[in-house]
Amino acid sequence: MIRDRAAIVGIGETRFAKQLEASEKRLALEAILAALDDAGIAPAEVDGLASYTLESTDEVEIAKNLGLGDVTFFSQVGWGGGAGPACVGQLALAIAAGQCRVGVAWRSRKRGSGGRPWAGRQQPSVAGTWTRPFGLLRPVDEIALLARRYLHETGATRESLADVAVAVRRMANRNPRAVMHARTLSREEYLAARFVSEPLCLFDNCLETDGALACVLVGADRARDGRHPPAYIHAFAQGMPRQSHAMVNYWSDDPLAGPSWACAEALYRHSELQAADIAVAQLYDAFTPLVPLSLEGYRFCKRGEGAAFGAAGALELGGRLPINTSGGGLSEAYVHGFNLINEGVRQMRGTSTSQVEGAEACLVSGGEGVPTSALILRR
C-alpha cells in the first residue's frame, strides 16, 4: 500500500471551453508545463509518465516535445473515466518503489469540439453487439437503464438527481474557471429540462468540453520542501468487480453494486481513514446517478440510501459531504474526471473556491460503471 509515501506537488490546466483552437497535443503540453511550473520542477527531471489508453498524445510525443530526461516508468490505464485516479496511484506506487522520482499524469481531450465517440455507425467493439442494435447507443442511454432501476429499487425520484445537479452547479458558480461559472441552475429549471434518455434530462449529463489537465508527483521527502502544501497519496485502489461489463453492467448478479464497491473494499483496506473521516469528495459525475451509486459504493451511506443522502444540502458547502467542489464534470469541465484530481489537491492546499474548512482528507473517484479507481488524498 502507498500510505503517504508520495504526494502531488504540482497541478496545471488549460482554459476549459466548448471549443478551443489548440490541438489535444498542444493542450497536453500546456497543462503539463503549467503543472511543472506550479511544482517548481524542471521538465528534464521528469522520469515517470502515466495517462489514459484513450489519450491521443503518447509518452514519446510528450517527452520529446518537453525535453524530458530518461523516462523509466510509463503506464497507460484503460476504461476512460475509470482511469484518472489510477494514473496518479500507479505513479505514486512507482515512486515509492524507486522506479522513478518525478511523475507526471495528464489527460487532454477535445470532447467539446472533437465529436461524439458513439456517433459512428461502426461499433467500437463486439461489446456493442448486445446493446447497439436495440438502440442503446450512447453512454447516457446505458446509464439511464441503471438509473431507472435504481430509482425503482430505492423509491427515490428525479428530485434526488436534481439535488446532485444543483449542488454541483453551485460549486461551479463560485469557480471562475468553470464553464458554467456564470450560469445558475434551479431545481425548477432542472425539472423542466428536456429529456435526453428518460429518466435522465439535459442536466443529468456532464458538459462537452475541450481542455487538458496534469499533475506532478514526487516522493514524500521531497514533497515536504515543495512550493505548496503536499497532497499525499494516502490510499489508492483500482476496482473491477467479478463478472462486470463496462458501462452496460446489466449482466452481473447485482448491477447496482458496481465497480465502486470493489474499489472501496481495497481502498479502505489500505487506508487509516474510513468514510466517516472524510469531509469532502470529488465523485466522478459524467451522469448524476453515478453520484448516489458512488456514495453507496464508497460507504458514505448504506445500500439504497445514496439518493436520500443528498437531500437537504448534504452535498453542498456546509453539508455532510460537499462534492465536486470545483463544479465537477457536470458544471466545471468534463475531461474524463481529471479536474476532480486537481480539485482534490486544491482542497488539501486550502485553495479551493469552495474550500471545506478543516478537511484533512479528500476522496477522488473514477467512473462508476466502468473498471475504476480511487484515491484518498491527505493533507
Place this chain on the structure above:
Amino acid sequence: MADGWLLPVLGEDDAPFWEGARRGELLVQQCTETGRLLFPPRARSPWAPHTEPRWVPVSGRGAVWSFAVPHPPLLEPFSGLAPYNVVVVALEEDPRVRLVGNLVARPGGALNEVDPRSIEIGARVRVHFEPVGDGIHLPRWIRDP
C-alpha cells in the same frame, strides 16, 4: 433508412445465439458443471473455467428489469423513431440473466408504438424475433398477459 438497421458485430463466441434467433429460438449458454445460465456468451464458464459452456434453449419468457426512453440526438435509424423504448428483460429461468431489447406492441411493430408511460418494471414479456437484414433476427419483446 438508407443505411439500414444497426447490425450486431459478432464476437467469436456469439454465432449460436444468432443461429437460434434465425430459427425463432432463444438460446443462452449454460455451465456444464453448475447448471447456471450464462449471458452474454463466453468461451469458458466462469464458474468452471476448465469447461466450455453449452448452448441451451430457454422459454423466452421474462420480466422487464428496467427501461430507458432515448430522445435525440441519435443515429439513424433510431433518430427517426425517437422517443422509443429500450428494455432490459430478466429471464424467467434465472432473473440474473438479462437481455437488452425493445418492447413492441405486436410482431413487426415499431420501437415507438408502445406508450413509454405504460411500461412498468416487473411487467411479464415474451420474446419473438424480427428480421432486420443480413440474415440477422433481433429478439424483441411483447407483453405476456
